[in-house]
Amino acid sequence: MDTSNRTVFLPGATSGIGLALARHLRAAGSTVVVGGRRADLLETLAAEGFATVAIDVTDPASVENARDTVLREHPDLDTVVTMSGVMLVEDLRDPAHFAAAQLSVETNLLGTIRLIDAFIPHLLARGSGTIVTVTSGIGFLPFPLMPTYAATKAGVHAYSEALRAQLAGTGVEVTELVPPAVATSPEVRRSNPAALDLEEFVTEVMGLLGADPTPHEILVEGVRMHRWAERDGTYDELVARRSQALVTLPGR
Numbered sequence: 001m002d003t004s005n006r007t008v009f010l011p012g013a014t015s016g017i018g019l020a021l022a023r024h025l026r027a028a029g030s031t032v033v034v035g036g037r038r039a040d041l042l043e044t045l046a047a048e049g050f051a052t053v054a055i056d057v058t059d060p061a062s063v064e065n066a067r068d069t070v071l072r073e074h075p076d077l078d079t080v081v082t083m084s085g086v087m088l089v090e091d092l093r094d095p096a097h098f099a100a101a102q103l104s105v106e107t108n109l110l111g112t113i114r115l116i117d118a119f120i121p122h123l124l125a126r127g128s129g130t131i132v133t134v135t136s137g138i139g140f141l142p143f144p145l146m147p148t149y150a151a152t153k154a155g156v157h158a159y160s161e162a163l164r165a166q167l168a169g170t171g172v173e174v175t176e177l178v179p180p181a182v183a184t185s186p187e188v189r190r191s192n193p194a195a196l197d198l199e200e201f202v203t204e205v206m207g208l209l210g211a212d213p214t215p216h217e218i219l220v221e222g223v224r225m226h227r228w229a230e231r232d233g234t235y236d237e238l239v240a241r242r243s244q245a246l247v248t249l250p251g252r
């Protein structure tokens with residue numbers, strides 16, 4: 001896709017990967033509407049020159065209000081990126097983990113579906129556009145500290161495949177961004193020295209996103225060993241390696 005002339009709604013861009021991607025898309029020439037819940041960050045981003053909209057993807061009314069605002073102010077919207085997500089650690093031996101599981105499904109899986117549903121009529125009416133879903137290397141190679149997170153991302157992968165098939169021939173394309181661990185903060189960098197540098201990651205993403213035709217999956221070099229572990233015969237070994245992180249759970 002041509003990243004220099006898009007009108008993009010990017011909920012989940014008040015921080016992290018979404019914010020870096022918003023800045024890169026804007027620098028490339030696209031118009032970006034940033035969404036999220038944190039009003040203070042939306043205000044700062046508005047001062048930076050972004051259009052902004054408040055949205056909570058777990059709340060159907062909030063998603064519809066945000067959709068209406070975005071389309072009223074940007075009727076030429078052609079791209080939606082479902083970036084909003086939470087990454088939660090769970091101890092499955094403690095039933096109290098269910099709250100985290102519920103929030104993960106509500107945000108990462110149902111939030112993604114709600115957002116897509118909200119914008120599909122507009123995109124179909126245009127007859128062109130792009131939906132960028134966001135999964136994770138963890139959706140393909142589980143990280144046992146984050147069980148429901150992995151399940152939601154595997155779910156969004158499967159959903160993206162079905163969505164692409166259902167939208168075939170409509171002019172609306174579906175591409176899935178599959179990030180590996182990315183150092184979105186100094187804390188992430190400290191806890192995972194292997195996490196990719198955020199700027200390097202987003203620069204690589206922009207290059208891949210700009211290909212024509214748009215790839216079905218945006219796979220930076222650093223995620224391919226996870227994306228293809230099952231095919232490559234490294235799956236069991238890599239899951240065992242990742243399982244070592246379980247010792248960090250309290251009481252293990």
Ligand SMILES: NC(=O)c1ccc[n+]([C@@H]2O[C@H](COP(=O)([O-])OP(=O)(O)OC[C@H]3O[C@@H](n4cnc5c(N)ncnc54)[C@H](OP(=O)(O)O)[C@@H]3O)[C@@H](O)[C@H]2O)c1
Pocket residue numbers: 011012013014015016017018035036037038041055056057058082083084085086087107134135136137178179180181182183184
């Ligand atoms: N960083 C990584 O290593 C990594 C790896 C693979 C995949 N990912 C995925 O990349 C995406 C961005 O993650 P990140 O690491 O950049 O984390 P982040 O900095 O915590 O960003 C998460 C974004 O999601 C938004 N969000 C969370 N709950 C929301 C809700 N209910 N409604 C609307 N927005 C909500 C947050 O905004 P507000 O709090 O303002 O609402 C924030 O903008 C996520 O989908 C994550 O699963 C990240």
